[in-house]
Amino acid sequence: MGDKIEVTCCGRTRTYPKGITLESISKDFMGDYPHDIILAKTDNKLRELFKHVNHSCEIEFVTVGEKVGHQTYTRTATMLMAKAVADVVGKGHEHKVIVQYSMGKGYYCELKSDVPLNEALIGRIKARMDVLVAKDLPIRKRTINTDEAIQVFADAHMYDKENLFKYRRSSKVNIYALDDMEDYNYGYMAPSTGYIRHYELYLYDEGFVLQMPDLASPDTLSAFAPSHKLFNVLKQSVRWGEMLDVSTVGDLNDVITHGRMNDLILVQEALQEKNLAEIAEQISGLKKRVVLIAGPSSSGKTTFSHRLSIQLRAHGMKPHPIPVDDYFIDRSKTPLDEHGKPNFECLGALDVDLFNEHMSALLRGERVEMPTFNFITGKREFKGNYKQIGREDILVIEGIHGLNDALTYSLHKDSKFKIYISALTQLNVDEHNRIPTTDGRLIRRIVRDAAKRGASCTRTIAMWDSVRRGEEENIFPFQEEADAMFNSTLIYELAVLKQYAEPQLFSIKKGQPEYDEAKRLLKFLDYFLGISSENIPKNSILREFIGNSCFQV
Numbered sequence: 067m068g069d070k071i072e073v074t075c076c077g078r079t080r081t082y083p084k085g086i087t088l089e090s091i092s093k094d095f096m097g098d099y100p101h102d103i104i105l106a107k108t109d110n111k112l113r114e115l116f117k118h119v120n121h122s123c124e125i126e127f128v129t130v131g132e133k134v135g136h137q138t139y140t141r142t143a144t145m146l147m148a149k150a151v152a153d154v155v156g157k158g159h160e161h162k163v164i165v166q167y168s169m170g171k172g173y174y175c176e177l178k179s180d181v182p183l184n185e186a187l188i189g190r191i192k193a194r195m196d197v198l199v200a201k202d203l204p205i206r207k208r209t210i211n212t213d214e215a216i217q218v219f220a221d222a223h224m225y226d227k228e229n230l231f232k233y234r235r236s237s238k239v240n241i242y243a244l245d246d247m248e249d250y251n252y253g254y255m256a257p258s259t260g261y262i263r264h265y266e267l268y269l270y271d272e273g274f275v276l277q278m279p280d281l282a283s284p285d286t287l288s289a290f291a292p293s294h295k296l297f298n299v300l301k302q303s304v305r306w307g308e309m310l311d312v313s314t315v316g317d318l319n320d321v322i323t324h325g326r327m328n329d330l331i332l333v334q335e336a337l338q339e340k341n342l343a344e345i346a347e348q349i350s351g352l353k354k355r356v357v358l359i360a361g362p363s364s365s366g367k368t369t370f371s372h373r374l375s376i377q378l379r380a381h382g383m384k385p386h387p388i389p390v391d392d393y394f395i396d397r398s399k400t401p402l403d404e405h406g407k408p409n410f411e412c413l414g415a416l417d418v419d420l421f422n423e424h425m426s427a428l429l430r431g432e433r434v435e436m437p438t439f440n441f442i443t444g445k446r447e448f449k450g451n452y453k454q455i456g457r458e459d460i461l462v463i464e465g466i467h468g469l470n471d472a473l474t475y476s477l478h479k480d481s482k483f484k485i486y487i488s489a490l491t492q493l494n495v496d497e498h499n500r501i502p503t504t505d506g507r508l509i510r511r512i513v514r515d516a517a518k519r520g521a522s523c524t525r526t527i528a529m530w531d532s533v534r535r536g537e538e539e540n541i542f543p544f545q546e547e548a549d550a551m552f553n554s555t556l557i558y559e560l561a562v563l564k565q566y567a568e569p570q571l572f573s574i575k576k577g578q579p580e581y582d583e584a585k586r587l588l589k590f591l592d593y594f595l596g597i598s599s600e601n602i603p604k605n606s607i608l609r610e611f612i613g614n615s616c617f618q619v
Contacts, residue, residue, distance in 0.1 A: 072122040082119070089115035089257050092127055101131035101284050102263075104138050104256050112582060116207070116257040130284040133531070134254070134582065140278050142205065142256040143265050144173065147276050148498055149244045150194040155181050160223075164497045167300050167490070169270070171280045171288050173500065174297070176273035185269055192267045198245075202260030206243045215239040218248060226496035229316030235592060252499040253586070266290070271297065282538075296486075299551040303492035306337055312557050314494050315501075315593045322561060322595045334557050335603055339373075345485065345550045346377035349460075354483040355429060356461050357385070360468030360544070361487035362537040363411075364510040366554040366607035370487050371464040372617040373605060378460065386428075386455055390465025390473070392437045393421045397444030403532055411536020413467055417446075422476040425463070428455050429477070441519045466537070469544035486548035489555040495593060504534065505590065506555060513566040514611040523570035527580040554607050561597045566612055 069084050073091055076098040082091060088106040092115060096103060105128035106113050112134065119125075128135045148163055155161045161179035168174070177183050210218070212234045218241065219227040227250050231239060241250050244259070256262065264287045266277040277290055307313045310330060312321060321330050349357060357378075359371050368389060375385040393416045394400075403409040424434050433454040437446045455461070467473040469484050491506045508530055515521035545551075568591060574584040599612055609615035 071119060073119065073125055074123075075125045075127070084120055085118050087115065087257075088113060088117050088119060088125070091119065091125065095127060099127060099129050101129035101135075102261065103127040104130050104135045104261055105254055110577070112254065114207070114254050114257065116204075130279070131281070133281065136279075136281045136284060138254045138256055139262065139284070140173075141251050141253055142259075143262045143276065143278050144498060145205070145242065145244055145249055145251060145255070146195055146198060146259055146262050146265075147175070147191070147267075148249065149247050150191045150198060151177065152247055153194050154187070154190045155179050162223075162497060165276075165494070165500050166273070166304055167492070167500060168503065169275050169297060169300075170277065170290055170292050172275050172277035172290075174270065174273055174275050174300075183269070183272075183274065188267050188269050188274055195262075195265065195267075198259045199262055200260075202258050203245055204258045205255050207240055207255070208243070209238050209240050212237055212239050215241060215250070219250070222248065224249070224497065226314045226316060226494075229320070230314065230496050230593065233316065233319045233593070233595060249498060250496070252495055252590070271301070293546050295546050295548065295551055296490075299553050300490055300492070303490055303553045303555070306334075307492045307557055310334065310557065312493070314496055316496070318493065318558065318561060319595045321558075322597055327558065327561075327597055328601050330558055331556075331601055331603075335606060338554075338556070338607070341552060342370075342373055342377050343380075345552065346374060346381050348550060349378065349483050350381040350383060352483060354460065355481045356425075356463065356474070356477055357483045357485065358468035358474065359462065359464035359485045359487055360466055360470075360541060360548075361554075362466065362489075362507060362541050363533050364507040364514065364611070365487045365489050366510075366610050367464040367466075367487055368619045369605070369607045369610040369615065369617055370552060370554060371462050372619070373607075374485075375462050378462070384456065384459040385462045386453065386459060387462045387464070388425075388436070390416060390421065390463060390467065392439045392446070393417050394439045394446060396446060403535070405532070407529075407532055409532065409536060411466060411533055411540055413470065413472060413540065416465075416467070416473070418473060418475075422474065425461060425474065426476045428453065428461060429481075431455065431457060466541055469547050470540065483550075484548045485550045485552060486545045487552045487554055488545075490553040491555050492553070493555075493557055493560070501560075501590075503555075505587065506560065509560065509563050509567050509587065509591075510611045512570050513563055516570050517566075517611075517613055522573070523584065524574055524578060524580050527574070527583050530583075556606070556608055558597070559608050560591070561594045562599050562602065562608060562612065564591045564594050564596045565599075567591060 071084050075095050092103045107126040108123045130139045151163045159181050164176045166174050216231045264279045268275045268290050312318050371387045375387050378385040395417050400408040401414040427434050436451045436453050439446050489507050491501045491503045494500045512523050512526050515526045571584040571588050574580050604616035610619045
């Protein structure tokens with residue numbers, strides 16, 4: 067039996083030759099899983115399928131229908147696309163393909179080249195992807211010294227990666243090869259191109275979209291349905307980054323090491339304030355009485371509402387900020403989701419009738435005792451906080467459901483001005499590895515929840531998937547109905563949040579269900595040089611998460 071091992075999976079034990087790959091074993095268990103297998107866990111440790119198994123163990127396979135499996139799929143599809151572009155455009159032409167941000171169910175990319183981007187070129191790139199998938203080419207992984215990686219990427223003219231690894235603390239780097247192209251990928255990869263079966267390319271704006279399956283429907287490709295308003299906000303944010311000469315993590319680290327961080331902070335904050343002033347001017351011109359601010363978790367809605375209120379006052383108006391969170395029903399009465407866990411993101415978690423009663427009364431000029439929700443005790447409290455507004459005053463209401471008219475059913479539609487706010491990350495790790503907006507928001511929430519809501523990092527990560535599902539159901543479907551959009555991300559913020567988040571993430575121990583996610587986020591934060599928070603203005607949106615804000619947040 068020295069050349070044999072026993073593998074237990076899905077309640078069954080089978081014997082295999084020692085040294086067999088996880089991919090080979092996976093073929094015997096495909097029927098036990100609802101979606102395509104793309105990774106494995108051996109003895110509760112994530113591993114790529116090309117890895118060999120040399121001892122008896124328990125295996126649990128990971129599919130594209132799970133978060134880490136879906137991330138692996140999109141990462142591999144991105145490398146496939148970059149390889150196809152190199153094959154089609156790169157012959158005799160300098161080129162650079164940049165993965166900019168999420169768009170619909172895929173990634174919006176830009177091609178820097180003297181070859182014109184048009185439908186014909188997109189068709190050729192897609193055809194080349196099809197060929198590479200049909201060939202089922204292996205994706206090979208090798209570990210090299212960091213200095214060697216820097217030289218590899220310099221020779222390949224991948225200067226973003228060369229710059230990134232100048233700040234690499236680890237002495238080793240994992241790089242992947244697809245045919246004759248080597249690249250760095252932030253995370254696990256599929257073992258071959260044949261695993262990428264669903265994708266499409268669409269020409270859009272000045273670039274193109276690589277459309278991929280959604281996590282909720284990993285076996286199908288949904289129709290391309292771009293959010294034009296959101297796209298324009300993302301595009302503006304990218305241009306701001308280019309104006310500041312900070313498009314990647316390596317660029318940000320350069321700013322830090324050259325002592326230019328304070329200028330970057332001041333300019334970025336000024337750009338946000340300029341955007342706020344423009345929104346306030348728009349509201350002033352329309353004579354609205356109710357401003358509704360909505361966005362996903364940890365977008366900075368509370369600070370934004372206070373800062374917008376100041377801008378509205380500068381335009382001669384008298385605003386009254388009102389957080390919808392204060393209308394949460396008691397935590398013990400919160401509706402449960404399909405997994406039996408409290409669903410804090412649904413409309414039913416709010417006392418909608420009381421909220422409408424209070425808002426209508428305020429607009430009629432009546433005096434109302436406003437509630438406050440205690441996030442420590444999980445109960446709504448009344449502490450004698452009375453509010454009464456004048457006939458020309460306006461309400462500035464912030465909460466995740468603000469764009470949904472069901473929240474404000476008693477208020478006339480013509481009285482409302484809707485604003486969508488989100489932390490839309492404009493910074494990339496490098497040209498092919500984007501920073502997911504959800505990661506930035508999760509790190510914000512980990513820091514805030516630990517400091518202000520009495521929630522451990524473990525609890526925040528455990529709840530995050532439920533939070534994300536709630537956003538997909540209750541926020542994103544309404545975002546294009548907004549009259550204005552605001553990106554609350556600060557290009558420098560992860561260099562600050564790093565110091566606050568890392569101790570929380572290190573508190574999660576091996577064996578806990580949240581360990582893999584904590585480890586991934588720690589690896590991600592390791593790309594950043596850390597900076598002090600002392601020069602961050604007291605009214606910054608970032609202060610909502612790290613503390614010491616001049617507002618009550």
